[in-house]
Amino acid sequence: MMPITNFLSCTHVLDEFDSLSPAQRSHAKTYATGLVAASNKTVAGIIREVLLANSKRALNRFLTEYDWDEDQFNHERLEELQKHGETRWSKDGYIILDDTIAEKVGDDVPGVGRFYDHAEGDTVWSQDDDQDHDTKYDLTREIVTELEEEAGVRRHTYLFDSWFAHDSSLPEYIGSYDKDWIGPLRSNRQVTYGREEIRVDALEERIDTTERNIDDKIEHLFVHSTADANVQS
Known part of the structure; x- marks a missing residue:
């Protein structure tokens, strides 16, 4: 896998989100870029492949410890989607x-256990x-x-x-x-x-x-x- 040297263009809108500090915006862009473009979607894998990332510890802290307003972030996300014809709400379709x-591999995740997965037809170790x-x-x-x-x-x-x-x-x-x-x-x-x-x-x-x-x-x-x-x- 070639290293990822730039954030994806779709993440640039995060620079306008007031719910995030400048440092948090960088972490958010790193994580979003990694989820889309990295071959390994774990934090460690994203850090290895996204060269603009700071460190595994910094990204982990952003995801688990940083204090940012999730409700405001989601509101800003929805507002952004309404600006574009392909993502704004329409009267057609259904909700x-x-x-x-x-699916998970660790034991220390809230809500983890064996749950029935209809797609697999069996129980899997996962988070519900x-x-x-x-x-x-x-x-x-x-x-x-x-x-x-x-x-x-x-x-x-x-x-x-x-x-x-x-x-x-x-x-x-x-x-x-x-x-x-x-x-x-x-x-x-x-x-x-x-x-x-x-x-x-x-x-x-x-x-x-x-x-x-x-x-x-x-x-x-x-x-x-x-x-x-x-x-x-």
């Missing part, structure tokens, strides 16, 4: 809510939720709040899988912003439909659905408004 598992902090549901609601109240996202529909639909307050929370959601519900879930509480599998027998071929599988779809049916716990 996808999902979690991801990051840190039990001392918010749950996936809490974090998801925080993301929705940020998108609706701070970022001003213009898209109208959220997509998520049955894991998130299982949390009865998430669909209602999204509905409180007058937004739609699409997600599978387990057959034993209770919903309120026509002012009556009923299980999903019992409701299925009453309503008319439309057959759709999705990925060579026949799905029976029923479209309703948030006002018609509410998910209960």
Whole structure:
């Protein structure tokens, strides 16, 4: 791998971020350049390949010890994205809510353990939720709040899988912003439909659905408004 002698051009915008000091901007540009261009994405690998980096200890301190405002940084990041046609919010498309598992090798990482990875079909040593902090549901609601109240996202529909639909307050929370959601519900879930509480599998027998071929599988779809049916716990 040839050494990287310049920061990537996409990192120059960090020079305008008030959330970072001049030294922190240099570390941030080093890390971002390494994540994109270095063959080894670890701190040690980035230091070896990005010649503008200071030291492994300095970059580690930036990532783990430096006091910088993450919320302000993220706000500045979103503002920058709105300046460009290919990244600004649009009315088309959907907002996808999902979690991801990051494979790890060490034991001293918050939230590390053996978690099931659907992509691998097996459990892997990885990082998921840190039990001392918010749950996936809490974090998801925080993301929705940020998108609706701070970022001003213009898209109208959220997509998520049955894991998130299982949390009865998430669909209602999204509905409180007058937004739609699409997600599978387990057959034993209770919903309120026509002012009556009923299980999903019992409701299925009453309503008319439309057959759709999705990925060579026949799905029976029923479209309703948030006002018609509410998910209960």
